[in-house]
Amino acid sequence: MKACIFDLDGTLTNTLESMTYSVNLTLKEMGLSQITKDQCRMFVGNGARVLIEESLKVSGDPKASRIEEGMKIYGRIFDQNCIYHVTLYEGIPEMLKALKDRGIHLAVLSNKPDRQTVKVVKEIFGDNIFDYAQGQKDGIRRKPEPDGVWYLMEQMQVSKEECLYIGDSEVDAATGKNAGLKTIGVLWGFRDRKTLETAGADHLIERPEELLQFV
Structure with a gap:
């Protein structure tokens, strides 16, 4: 194995608080009710637009008719708060170091907007x-x-044979499958075992260090 491509939210970093916080600031500015962390957990994974659309639907705009306004506000607010209370899952730094030590190429691919993805990765992991x-x-x-x-x-x-895809959601399982890669589902993120099994992840792991057996 020569490379690993990781999802970001729910896989490397626990960003649930930052996203819930930014969504709720957006909804507040729009005069709508707040969402819970559990609702946010279910709405993430398909990109910012789906997150805002689903949040609007449960907060007083059932048809998400204000989606463009919501996206504009969220874009501004999330850009300022995308690092807010973001934490690394336990064991992630050690696992990444072990992969680097083996000469494995590492990449992040997120459905989060590119600017914020780059910002979070740089802030949390540095440049190296x-x-x-x-x-x-x-x-x-x-x-x-x-x-x-x-x-x-x-x-x-x-090549496809030389690369693993790692993520925590049904979107990630489908991504890896669609790309033709062996796909590892992580059980510490935003979805449960049943969801990942149903979505067709090739392997499921409970702790970051378990990834090393596949490289």
Whole structure:
């Protein structure tokens, strides 16, 4: 194995608090009711637009008719607060170091907007861990489409057989499958075992260090 591509939210970092906080500041500015952390957990994974759309529907705008306004406000607020209370899951730094020590290329692919993805990765991990960090940007379809995975593989010059995809949601399981990669589902993130099994992840792991057996 020569490379690993990781999802970000719920896989490397616990960003639930930062996203719930930013969504609720957005809803407050729009005069709508707040969402809970559990609701936010279920709404994340498909990008910012789906997150805001689903949040609007449960907060007093059932048809999400104010989605454009919501996206504009959320974009501004989340850019200021994307590091708010973001923490690393236990064992992640050690696992990443072990992979680096083995000469494995590391990349992040998130459905979070590209600017904030790069910002979070740089802030939390510094410049020396990941070869590439990429979020949602124009011209590359968001996960579960395989475009982002293939683009990163091209940058790292690795084949499908030489690369693992690692994530915590049904979107990630589908992404890895669509890209033709062996896909590892992590059980410490935003979804449960049943969801990941149903979605077709090749393997499930309970602790970060378990990933090392696949490389």
